[in-house]
Amino acid sequence: MHPKLVALHPLLRAAAGLLLVLAGAVLPAFAQDRVVLQLKHTHQFQFAGYYAALEKGYYRDAGLDVQILEGADGGAPEREVLAGRAQYGTGSSALLLTRLSGKPVVVLGVIFQHSPHALAMRQRAGQGPDIHNLIGKRVMLGPLRNGRVEADELVAYLKREGITLDRLRHVEHSYDPLDLVQGRIDAMSIYTTNEPDYLDRAGFPYDVYSPRAAGIDFYGDNLFTSEHELNANPERVKAFRAASMRGWQYAMNHQEEMVDLILAKYSRRHDRQHLLYEARQMVPLVQPVLVEIGYMNPERWQHIAGVYADLGLLPKGVTFNGFLYNAEGGLDLVWLYRVLGAAAALLLLGAAIHVSLLARERRRAADAIRAGEERFRTMFEASPMGIALIDDVSGAFSDVNPRYREIAGRTAEEFAHHAWLDFVYPEDVAGWTVLMQRLVAGDIPEFRTTLRLVRANGATVWVEASVVPLETPRAGPHLKLCMIEDVTDQKESEALIWQQANFDQLTQLPNRRMFLDRLQHDIVKSRRDGTRIAILFIDLDHFKEVNDTLGHHQGDVLLVDAARRIATCVREADTVARLGGDEFTVILTQLRESDRVDTIAQNILDSLLAPFQLGQEQAFVSASIGITLYPDDAASVEDLLKHADQAMYAAKGAGRNRFSYFTPALQVAALNRMRLTNDLRSAVKGEQLKLYFQPIVHLKTGRIHKAEALLRWQHPQRGLVSPLEFIPLAESSGLIVDIGQWVFNESIRWVQRWRRMVHPDFQVSLNQSPVEFQREGGSYDVWLRALRQADVPGQAIVVEITEGLLLDASTMVTDKLLQLRDGGIQVALDDFGTGYSSLSYLNKFDIDYLKIDRSFVRNLAPESNDMALSEAIIVMAHKLGLHVIAEGVETEQQRDLLAAAGCDYGQGYLFDKPLPAEELDAQLRAQAGAVTEP
CATH class of the missing domain: 3.30.450.20 (PAS domain)
Known part of the structure; x- marks a missing residue:
């Protein structure tokens, strides 16, 4: 305030006000004046108070039509306001330098009582937080303008800590936190309301250094205007300031609402989480509860001027008259001098009422203080x-x-x-x-x-x-x-999201993701410590039968119990995980000797052999375990898992309920299986598959009544490939379905010919893979339609299944057997007596033939146990109305014994080996030309 104004008696000011009223002096109306507010940065919560004043109608109520513009750089507000293109702007404490350089800017109010400006520096292993670690490092401090780094409070901070700019490797500021995260720089200037959120999200370790730690406390964002605007439109300035401060009070009390407003109407550069973070960080800087928003202390500005003086940017003891706005508004001196004469005439009158005015002023001041305290107390009590x-x-x-x-x-x-x-x-x-x-x-x-x-x-x-x-x-x-x-x-x-992302919901064991993460971590530690790791790949044997017979709920109960049993066999430092289905893995760490792996694997096998109590039922499963070692067998996670899987399949192939270590031979075998599977895909189209038929002879007459269709693969390079080698590959790859259809089509073609030329009741038997029979959605509609089109009755085909299929009492199995019966196709139970035999199967399902396995026929002799068993099977089958076929008949004695026991049919090398279809066709035509049977 001008010294002459300060010297005036309060009575003079009261008198001058009275003269204004008496003279009817009225300022021009400014209803809906259009003004521009120029921000120094892009839209975000940093300017929320102005958005609130606009959105809630505070500017409109003040008669103002306000346009809020973003800033391309921090210097935009000063340029636009001084050029008259904007009437108001937001700026830093550097406005003081602008004023004292002769540019007529006036600060209307302070928004940030403390500056958010700080330095963020990468944490280094073995180094504690120390600002002096910056020396010699790459630092983004601030923009370079006119040869000067515009980061005044940070430069002052560094200077007080004894760090001059020439001791830093200055890098032009990109304002991108990724430059710090990715190591392109070692430190950067930040706003504590902004960049820490992005650094925290990236999981980046950093330290923050604030100038306030060295006693340098600048104001943050400041609302300012020009002297031209203040002199030309004093009431508009007052109204704009009051509406803006009211908007700021609203914004700080309704943070989430303002965030939604920013995202809806101003900018989506930042997500909601970041804007809320910024709002929360602004509370201790703005201090809306403790300090009236807009309040500024001349002594704080003098402190800021002193910091600038230390930097050599201002002379010491500088004054800044006219820089700080006085909302009570001093009178213009020129106008004041004009009314001094008239005011003097009122001095006597003023003296008479002086005491009254002083008392009223004291009461008003006390009321204002009390109202302010009540207002702030209300805000304190009602704060969210x-x-x-x-x-x-x-x-x-x-x-x-x-x-x-x-x-x-x-x-x-x-x-x-x-x-x-x-x-x-x-x-x-x-x-x-x-x-x-x-x-x-x-x-x-x-x-x-x-x-x-x-x-x-x-x-x-x-x-x-x-x-x-x-x-x-x-x-x-x-x-x-x-x-x-x-x-x-x-x-x-x-916590829930993390749990769901990393743990199996059924067993609460780590899932595949967590397992891979732990394995990678353990490999790094093993490499450092020089120890070994064992990975156990565990697959439960016969788990599907439990699921199919007792239901998926009981299957889940078994999996939970199996997970518990496996976990009890290892140490707390080891990892047990469930990869999915009935597959589990174990990581055994810090191994010095591999002997302990055998013990743990055997303990797991033994624990899983104990019966599982599932409601009123008991279930029995075993496990096959594949084991691979790091670094002996592989160096990468992918190879370790692949080798463990191969070793597990080797354990299954060796009979299950055992563990197997990975060997290079397993890798070779796996490659061979993969290549053979690939070759098998083109075998059908390439006409490499051949159908052979083995005659089935009626034992009383010696004539061929039936034939079993047997598949052969003539590989172009490998020659004849055994079915024992390629059928499992076809089943595991799903190719068995297409191959089975091809076999059926070929069988129809030949049985149609033989029923016409040899005997009208001739039958062909087809082996049905369990994979074909049990596949979801599969049916025999295609077969039955093909039989009708070829005019071949269903009785021409016999489907051979194994006893294992009958273990599955599901509706799907029953329905398919009924569909075969309804289509006239007969069913033979292959290898009878060697599997899970149960007489209830024969009573429950429609079976037409029993095939006595070759293991009984091989050692047939009078009075032998095998003879007794064979006779019992034949008698039982006939009692149930079934026919019997004996497999593996190789000697005349075997044939005679079986015929004497009443066996209906025989099949084996005594009669003939499997023959190409054309050769069997020739035999059958020769038989047809012979004397027909009685």
Whole structure:
């Protein structure tokens, strides 16, 4: 304020005001004046108060039509306001330099009581937090303009710490946190409201250094205008400032609403999570509860001027008259001098009422103070954020608002008799204590942390706490402002998402993702320690039968119990995981000797052999385990898993219920299987498959009544490939379905010919793979339609199945057997007596033939056990109305014994080996020309 104005008696000002009223002096109307507010950066929560003033109609109520423009750089507001293209702008404390360089800018109000400007530096192993670690490092400090780094408070901070700019490797600022995360620089200037969120999301370790730690405390964003605007439109300036501050008060009390407004109407450059982060970080900087928004202290500006003087940018002791806006508005001196004469005439009148005015002024000041306190108390009590004042020495609470008590789950009386640490979860006390000690010591200007509070009922609640020191005289030296938000739901959601992403929902074991992560970690540790790792790949044997017979629910019960049994066989440091289905894996770490692996694998096998109690039923399964070692067998995760899988299949092939180590031979065999499977895919189209037929002879007459179709593969390079080698590959790859259809089509063609030329009741038997029979959605409609088109009755075909299929009593199996019966196709039970034999099968299902396995026929002799068993099977079958076919008949004695026992048919090398279709056709035509049977 001008010194001459300060010298005027208050009475003179009152008199001048009275003259204005008497003279009817009225300022021009400014209803719906169009003005421009120029921001210094792009739209984000940093400018939320202006969006609120516009959205809530505060500018409109003040008669203003406001346009808010983004800034391309920090210098845009000064350029636009001084050029008259904008009437108002937002700027940093460098506005002081602008004013003292002769440019007529006027600060209307301070938004950020503390600057968010700070330095972020990468944490280094073995280095504690020390600003001097910056020396010699690559640093993005600020933009270069006119040969000067425009980061004044940071430059001053470094100077006070004894670090000059020539000791840094200055890099042009990109404002991209990824440059710090990816190591292109070692430190960068940041806003504490912005970049830390992105660094935290990236999981990047960093330290933050604030100029406030060195006693350099600049104001942050400031609302300013020009002297031209102030002189030409003083009431408009006053109205714009008041509406803006009102908008800021609303924005800080309605953070989520303002975030949604920014995303909807201004910018989607930042996501909602980031904007809320920025809002939370602004609370301790703006201090909307403790300080009236817009308040600025001339002494703070003098402090800022002193910092600039230390940098050599200003002379010491500089004054800045006219730089700070006075909302009460001083009178223009020229106008004042014009009315001095008239004012003097009123001095006598003023003297008469002087005492009255002073009393009224005191009352008004007291009312204003009381109203202000009530307003701020109301804001404190109604704040959506928990707020408390804490003594950093005793930890006692000085004041607590209702939201804080609600979050902490404590009564006002409990807060009165307890210290802060009494409510903190025990495991979080140490971390909180360290941060508070650093704050008190001045190592950090403030801090933010996430921790748990214990409520009175024993429940815990996660809170995000921000702590800043109070700097008002009334607060005392030890009071700290603590603000908390309840983030329990967020923490629980994060924990649930993490659990679902990393653990199997059924067994609660680590899933494939967690297993791979742990294996990768264990490999790194093993490489460092020089130890070995064993990976056990476990597959449950016969688990599908449990699922199919007892249902998937009981199958899940078995899997949970199996997971528990496996886990009890290993150490806590080892990992047991479920990859899916009935596949489990185990990682055995820090192995010095491999002998222990054998013991653990055998213990797992033994534990799984014990019966599983599933409701009223018991189930028995075993396991096949493949084992591979790191680094002996492979160096990568992918190869280790592949080798363990190959070893597991070797264990299955060797008879199950055993473990097998990986060997290079397994890899060779796996490659051969893969190549053979690939060749098999083209075998059907390439006409490499051949159908052979082995005659089935009627034992009484010696004539051929039937033939079994047998598949052969004439490989172009390997020659004749055994069915024992390629049928399992066809089953595992799914090719068996197409191959089975080809066999059926060929069989129809030949049986049609033989029923016409040899005998009208001639039959061909087809071996049906369990994979074909059990596949979901499969049916015999295609077969039955093909038989009708060829005019061949269903009785021309006999489908041979194994006893194992009848173990599956599911509806699907029953329905398919019924479909075969309804189509006239007969069923033979192959290898009878060697599998899970049960007489109930023969009574439950429609079976036409029993085939006595060659293992009984091979040792047939009078009075032998095999003879007794064969006779029993024949008698039983005939009693049930079934026919019997004996396989593997190779001698005349075997044939005679079987015929004497009443066996219907024989099949084996005594009669003939499997023949190409053309050769059997010739035999049958020769037989047809002979004497027909009686």
